[in-house]
Amino acid sequence: MIKYEVGQRFPNEKYLDRGEITVALINEKFFDVIVCISGITSKEAKGFRKGSFEISLFEKHNIPFVIFDFGEGFSFDVSLDIHKLTDEQTDKWLNEQGNVLNMFLIDATTGNLAAMRMVGVSSSLEGSIRDICELQSEMRAEEVEQKLNGILSVVSTKEMIKQRKMKQIFK
Numbered sequence: 001m002i003k004y005e006v007g008q009r010f011p012n013e014k015y016l017d018r019g020e021i022t023v024a025l026i027n028e029k030f031f032d033v034i035v036c037i038s039g040i041t042s043k044e045a046k047g048f049r050k051g052s053f054e055i056s057l058f059e060k061h062n063i064p065f066v067i068f069d070f071g072e073g074f075s076f077d078v079s080l081d082i083h084k085l086t087d088e089q090t091d092k093w094l095n096e097q098g099n100v101l102n103m104f105l106i107d108a109t110t111g112n113l114a115a116m117r118m119v120g121v122s123s124s125l126e127g128s129i130r131d132i133c134e135l136q137s138e139m140r141a142e143e144v145e146q147k148l149n150g151i152l153s154v155v156s157t158k159e160m161i162k163q164r165k166m167k168q169i170f171k
Contacts, residue, residue: 009111016111024078029098036108044074048105049115056167058160061147064132067160077157082133083141094134099126122168
C-alpha cells in the first residue's frame with residue numbers, strides 16, 4: 001500500500017524532477033491526476049484540497065481532455081491515452097463503472113505533496129470519457145500521439161473550457 005502524506009515527498013518518483021507537468025494515470029477503476037507545478041500558493045493548495053471547482057470535458061479527434069478549473073487563473077488539463085494500457089487492461093477498463101478521481105498537487109521544485117483530494121464524477125461524465133477512449137482505442141498509438149501533440153500546440157486550456165462538451169461543479 002502506498003502512503004501519501006501532505007508535506008512529504010510524493011511516493012511515485014517517476015513523476016518528480018521533470019519540471020511542471022500534469023498527467024492522468026489510468027488505474028484499474030478510473031484515473032488519477034498528478035499536477036506538478038512550481039510556486040504553489042497557500043490559497044491554491046487550500047482551493048485544491050477543499051475549494052469549489054469545475055471539471056470539464058473537451059474532446060477532439062477522439063482524445064478526451066479533462067479540465068480542472070479552480071478559478072482565479074488556477075486551471076489545468078490532462079489528456080487520456082488508452083494506448084498506455086495493454087489490450088487486456090483496455091478491455092477491462094472500458095467496461096468498468098468506477099468514477100473516483102484521486103488528485104495530487106505536488107511542488108515541482110521539492111517533489112513534496114502540497115494537497116490531495118478525492119472526488120466522484122457523475123456517471124454521465126465518467127461514461128462520456130470512457131466512450132471517447134473506446135473510439136480512441138481503434139486508432140494506432142502513434143496516431144493518437146501525433147493528434148494529441150497537434151491539439152496541445154493550438155488549443156489552450158482556456159479555449160478547451162469554452163468548447164467543452166460537459167461540466168460538473170464541485171462545491
